[in-house]
Amino acid sequence: MIPTETLQQGINCALAFNNESDIKKNKKLMVNSMAEVISAEISRAYKTTKLQGVNVVAGEFVGINDGQLITSASTIDEVLGNLLNFKGNRDVELVTLYYGRELSQKDSQAHYELISSRFENIEFELIDGGQSYCIYMISLE
16 A cells, blocks of 8 residues: 555556556555655635635635645636746646546636646646546646
């Protein structure tokens, strides 16, 4: 068992599994892959407040990066851009956007196209995650 903390880490671990490797090597591969993931999400704010130094307005969108509230804005595109700009010292090469039930494929495709054009040095993937609890679940590697 691998002690992941986020769904994004769990997905990355599952993808790292090699059925031709022994259990010890697989565990090492999976634990290493877990450490390479920054887990982020975009959700809707349900109340106006100030949290972790960020002013949040009910109905707007919030961006959370590895459990820390980073940004709040009126558009998903702005929150997504703010999350990608808040990547610390790590060089992100791949961003996987798992869109939830609240978004249509057409809307998420529009976000994907806009953000890929703004961050041309990053590879993006768009996947229908189907989650009900957040608008986007994001894996940054």
